Amino acid sequence: MTLRDALLAGLNSLPGTREFHLHVLVSSPRKHGNLFPFANPRPRSYLQDILILLSEQTTPDSSPVFVSAIEACVYNIPTTSCAILYVSKVDSTGQATAPSPTPALVRALLLFYADPATRPISANHLWIHVFARAQNQYLFPNSSEYPNKRPLSDIKLCAWWKRQFSTVVGELATRVGDTCRTKLYYILPGLSEFEAHHSLERVYPSTGSCSWTYGHPYSQDEIPLPCPCPSGGDSPRHLGQCIPSFDDDPKSRFIDEIAYTTDADGVRSPERKRARADTLKTHEEDTSSADASEKKEGRSKKEDQTHKEVKKVSVEEFWERMSFRQECIAGAVTGFFVIAVSGISRPASTLTASEVSPLAPQAGQVSSQMNKRVLTSLLTAHEFPSVEKAVWSTKVIEDTIRGLCDGLKSNPLPLVIADRSGRQTPEPEPIRSTLAPPQTPPPRLVNGKRPIVDISPNPFPEPVASLETYHSYIYGTIAVKNRPPPTKEHGEATSAGNGRPAIITVLTARKKRTKS
Secondary structure (H helix, E strand, O other), X not given: OOHHHHHHHHHOOOOOEEEEEEEEEEEOOEXXXXXXXXXXXXXXXXXEEEXXXXXXXXXXOOOOEEEEEEEEEEEXXXXXXXXXXXEEEEEEOOOOOOOOOHHHHHHHHHHHHHOOOOOOOOOOEEEEEEEEOOOOOOOOOOHHHOOOOOOOXXXXXXXXXXXXXXHHHHHHHHHHHHHOEEEEEEEOOOOOHHHHHHHHHHHOOOOOOOOEEEOOOOOOOOOOOOOOOHHHHOOOOOHHHOOOOOOOOHHHHHHHHHHHOOEOOEOOOOOOOOOOOOOOHHHHHHHHHHHHHHXXXXXXXXXXXXXXXXXXXOHHHHHHHHOOOHHHHOOOOOXXXXXXXXXXXXXXXXXXXXXXXXXXXXXXXXXXXXXXXXXXXXXXXXXXXXXXXXXXXXHHHHHHHHHHHOOOOOOOOOOOOOOOOOOOOOOOOOOOOOOOOOOOOOOOOEOOEOOOOOOOOOOOOXXXXXXXXXXXXXXXXXXXXXXXXXXXXXXXXXXXXXXOEOOOOOOXXXXXXXXO
């Protein structure tokens, strides 16, 4: 089952009658060396980008309009057989028919990667990370101006994420039974366990049997952590080997601040630059080797210094200090959620081609540049403050995705009207039907020498999307025809749901007698 099919199946149970159009962009794996930047040595990891766009069409005559979007990243660490799913952004336009399809879309994505039977990467352990921070808009610019969009507040958003994870873990337990172990952790910086529990329970009371732990998962040893244990487990882990680094994440910014702030009063001043060397060629030849060795020593000293600063802070101290960060206490409650799923590895007969090499692209994947191009266009060239603008932006983005898969061949050529004056321009040279043979560009030189690249190039070429890829893996549609949601007309006027009008006692204030 593909991710597109799993998401469409998750939308099939929504109440009401409507039609959904889904676009799923999953990039091919690429090497990523900054997941644990302060671990020595850094573990090999591979990154995939995920962009999910969902549009809704209420009637056959109406135009589809975007209603939900999800941006996520998947990291694969083969050394520990772990994978990390980081859901960075979830947003809606507020223009969907009630109930909103966003919760069903999020649960389908989480369940697809949590279930070992549908997980598309070879990993026995999955870690899901979410940072919940309430904002008016994330992926749909100016969508907060739409009057029917009601963003969740800080506490409601944290309670919403906790409820979605509990539902996913419960559904996973019914699928796999006891073959998977799950652990759920959450932290609301600035709140104690009692305050966090009662704040979330007041919004969404827990109904399942999921057991949540208020704290971090880096002190447990039942499920392996993604970063390999140093020295075979002899020495304890430090902060840089526990907490992964994501884009636009307050944990990553705080670790960077700890690593590069080496003085109590602030950041240390940069070292004094070397004096300019003599311009004579003989002197340059004599000092070139010495400069290279000094630069290497300076770089190694700087790395050692940052690692030492990170090692000084324990994980418990890190989370205690996170409660005083401005990003976590700036007038709004934020939440960190971590879900760990450990399952039994699949038999060797079911191994896919991607397990031979983590960089091998799978069917239906697109290039990372295509994913980035669509996301940049969504964030910078479109807005969703009204239905008219949202419909136009939806059509442009959906046509762009199809055009990128078709090689932009579907755009009609401009019509050229012949000149009737009798004058003719020379015919242009015919366009070659075949492309020029690929050639490797010359190496880029820095100071006359080839630079040393930290990550070796990808031996596999970038996948080229086609119309077959578009119709089989990227685009999908489903028509939902279920019973409408129950109305709440009499819910507030009845007592305990027995159909009888509620008894309301009106108390009147007794007037104080005044002495005449």
